[in-house]
Amino acid sequence: MSDISTRAPVGPVAPVAPVHETADAAVIKGRHSENVVVGEEIVRHSMLSRVIHWSVAVSMGICLLTGLPIWTPIFGWMAFLFGGLQVCRWLHPWVGIFFFASSVVMFFHWARQMWLSKSDWAWIGPRLFSYMKSETDDSQVGKYNGGQKIFFFTSALAALALVLSGVVLWFPLSFGQGLRELSWILHDLTFILFTASIIGHIYLGTASEPGTFSAMTRGAVSKKWARFHHPRWYREVTGEESRRR
């Protein structure tokens, strides 16, 4: 690839800054790789991981906005965002199928890294609350902490529960009354709990832990962020872990 800054100008062109001054090295590296150090940053999520994540997130958001006006007239005004209630009724199940399909892709893409170790299980309990108060010893936390891993598996379970109950509600005449009623309860309960956990997830990924959001936009985080939130992952990526042994 030629460096555009070294080419002879042809005609009246504006001065162009050298490529190495304008290009974002971490973003370029993150197109194909992750867990690599680039200057003062570490690539945390490759482009593929980010595309998968945002496919799940955006489709989940559309399902929520089209589902709420179907659920109760209190949210009826939201239907106008999509052109009315009839559009919501039609759009909701199809986007739901897309949400489920992208959740399946996300599951297989991340499952191996999300496997829970013995200590991760402690996150179901008081450890979660001490983490929120920054009172935990995180020195052995790898790329994902126990809370993130549990969130990952509960999200996958929620996607499964939503699609199974959703199909019954989509084709009500093909199923018995008992199953239809069970599906209403399962669909509503799951979406309410899932939405609550997503609100917590968004809070942790943005306002509560500054520097995290860029992991899912540019794909990179600062070394400082990595050392603070995921110290073992930081040591592994920078080579400190092997030097320690």
Ligand code: HEM
């Ligand atoms: C606007 C909404 C969302 C924002 C701002 C957001 C933000 C983020 C960020 C910043 C990360 C990276 C965390 C890290 O690298 O440590 C992440 C990871 C992740 N996101 Fe989201 N996300 C959103 C919606 C969703 C939705 C709807 C799901 C649905 C399942 C989801 C599932 C995940 C999972 C499983 C991970 C990996 C584990 C974790 O970091 O918790 N996200 N998200």
